[in-house]
Amino acid sequence: MRILILGGDGYLGWPTAMHLSANGHEVAVADNYLRRQICRDEDVEPLYETLNLTRRAQLWNNLSGFDIPVFIGDLMQWDFVEELFHKFTPDCIVHYAEQPAAPYSMLNRRAATLTLQNNLMVTANVIFAVREFCPQAHIVKLGTMGEYGTPNIDIEEGWLDVEHKGRKETFLFPRQAGSLYHTTKIMDTDLLWFYVRTWGMRVTDLMQGPVYGLFTDENESHEQLLPFFNYDELFGTVLNRFVVQAVAGYPLTVYGKGGQTRGYLNIKDTLNCVRLAAETPARQGELRIFNQLTETFSVNELAERVRHVGSQMGIKVDIQSVENPRKEAENHYYNPTHTGLKDLGLKPNILTDQTLEQLIEFVMRYKEKIRNGQIYRNVKWG
Ligand code: USQ
Secondary structure, three states: OEEEEEOOOOOOHHHHHHHHHHOOOEEEEEEOOHHHHHHHHOOOOOOOOOOOHHHHHHHHHHHHOOOOOEEEOOOOOHHHHHHHHHHOOOOEEEEOOOOOOHHHHOOOHHHHHHHHHHHHHHHHHHHHHHHHHOOOOEEEEEEEHHHOOOOOOOEOOOEEEEEEOOEEEEEEOOOOOOOHHHHHHHHHHHHHHHHHHHHOOEEEEEEEOOEEOOOOOOOOOOHHHOOOOOOOOOOOOHHHHHHHHHHHOOOEEEEOOOOOEEEEEEHHHHHHHHHHHHHOOOOOOOEEEEEEOOEEEEHHHHHHHHHHHHHHOOOOOOEEEEOOOOOOOOOOOOOEOOOHHHHOOOOOOOOOHHHHHHHHHHHHOOHHHOOHHHOOOOOOOO
């Protein structure tokens, strides 16, 4: 298939590009380096330098023989979108091109506006481009488990059957996000669902939980192909942060009571899920929703796992409950269904001690580069 990856520079975009390319697809990537720019503006540094997309694509070509054309530009600008879809008309679009961080979206008015404008306008432009240039193409959209929030009932895979006063209807599962970023993902789903109903588009919405890890089959022996990796409060996800904090000798920052439970997955499984969704497209006129996670953990459980593996490696890891900058339930029911991707063939890479050990070992090589000051800023959401 011809697969266009939007947001190809990000933590997940570039690994996905290599993975699909290695699996026989013709892949192109687009990005405007927004994430790098925001990190510079906010003075947060990734753990190590990452080559720009053009240079990573060259390196990938030298190693694998596969070509990944790179398009640099802003998907909010229609001229760029038009040129992109003319030059590379896809069968499938993987849409990661969003401001991806909940804490950043809660920083101030400017960050909130950027998140709203970027995320909604890019999604709209993707829809308009598919309609105009490739109406049969399948959109694989990265959504988030955070769209559902933490309801006191089981979370279904996208839809809920409702019986009301003797009549039945199926609706999108109720959504109640905890951050503006997560709210833009709800709005994306609504935009896509509207155009699925109106224009008969084919869409898969992947409700993904927080991702951890760095290594994939395509980058394991080529460090320069590793993804952009943040560990700061604004952009780092919790388990990646805990690994860096353990190495830095910084007490693991459990927010509040630490009972917050989410559905996690290894970066390798993100790639497998996206590939499985792309290779078995939704039908024309279908919004297909999968919950993309493999295991659930509370923050306390994750902290204990890192402490345990750290101690096996001779690292003393402290855990400290800090003031929770977020507005979220710290003790709650959480039981999401996640069978759809397994039915498509997903074989989960669960969190093992060995996975954590490999990550800790890698981060130890960059210990001197860790900036403790960017680990906890306490950006208040309330
Ligand atoms: N947390 C801590 N300590 C920390 C960092 C986080 O206790 O130092 C807690 C948070 O309060 C939260 C949980 O860990 O309860 C997960 O936080 P996170 O930062 O790993 O994940 P989140 O902000 O929810 O967002 C991340 C990605 C986002 C994706 C989302 C999936 O940045 O792109 O959509 O995970 S989900 O959370 O399921 O919506």
